[in-house]
Amino acid sequence: NAGVTQTPKFQVLKTGQSMTLQCAQDMNHNSMYWYRQDPGMGLRLIYYSASEGTTDKGEVPNGYNVSRLNKREFSLRLESAAPSQTSVYFCASREDRGRIYGYTFGSGTRLTVV
């Protein structure tokens, strides 16, 4: 099925460990995004990418890096996980034409840092 695939769905890390969250879309979208969802807060943008090879910081980029190696994939890396990064992470992509389309979201990654 067409859509956004995120892996893993769940992860527990120890403080200081690193990991990469993977995201891939098969809808030929140029724009891709990483958001985090915390209790009592709206989805907050971590990083976004307008096209292959380009990335930009969002509202809460500290502690994260991203990579957009090709049009399909946009990964999010935590180099040294901290408890403050415990959150649910969503990847999303969007059709660009006229920006009249909504985001397509992945199923989310629930990350706990202990």
Added chain:
Amino acid sequence: ILNVEQSPQSLHVQEGDSTNFTCSFPSSNFYALHWYRWETAKSPEALFVMTLNGDEKKKGRISATLNTKEGYSYLYIKGSQPEDSATYLCAFDYGGSQGNLIFGKGTKLSVKP
């Protein structure tokens, strides 16, 4: 800082009730207003993208209106059903070059049978 407010935070209704909730957003730099439906343990799904002042969109029993001059949008659900239970998110597109959205915190709707 662009702010998107949604009210109420949560809502409990009986099956068959009609309900509505509000999204407030900046009235300047408006490009579009999105509504998403987010069921527990699933990912948000787009309901509507609204771009014009006075826009009304409808999908089944759910409809939305938009007032860009005063910076608000209403989402209406007619004859709520238990399967309508979800969090409803609105998101503001301010026309930034990368197309990213500013999300509200959502309204959590619970419909009791």
